[in-house]
Every structure is written in structure tokens, then in C-alpha cells.
Amino acid sequence: MKKIDMYDVSNELATYSIQLKDISELILFNLNKSDISKSDELDRLYFLNDYIKQLSNELDQFSTKVIRSDKNDRDN
Numbered sequence: 001m002k003k004i005d006m007y008d009v010s011n012e013l014a015t016y017s018i019q020l021k022d023i024s025e026l027i028l029f030n031l032n033k034s035d036i037s038k039s040d041e042l043d044r045l046y047f048l049n050d051y052i053k054q055l056s057n058e059l060d061q062f063s064t065k066v067i068r069s070d071k072n073d074r075d076n
Helices: 006-033 040-075
Strands: none
Touching: 006 040
């Protein structure tokens, strides 16, 4: 079985993070342009958009942590 390089894992996580950020921005743009009146449905959409942003940030932080951990392991 091929050993997975930590930098490859980190790059994949960073890619997913960027894609989630792009999706979030597109959703927000469409919500701002939509004709949906203030309602529970609109609130749920904003909540989901905020959740996507949170996941994106957490993936980004985890990616950075993986790189730091791998670098520290190599230094020791």
C-alpha cells in the first residue's frame, strides 16, 4: 500500500476548503439577489451558508496543523 505523504493530505484538505469557500460565496451572492422574502427558509439557507464557512475554516486550520505536525516530526 502506498504511503500517504502528509503534504498531499494537507493539499487535498486545502483544495476542499477553497471549494467550500467558493460555494459559500456563490450561495451568499444568490441569496442576496433572490426574491425570497424573510422567512424561516431564508434563515435556514443563511445558517447552512454559515455552516459551510465554518467547515471550510476548520478544514483550513486542520490542513495547517497537519503540515506543522509533519514538519515538527521531521525536525525531531
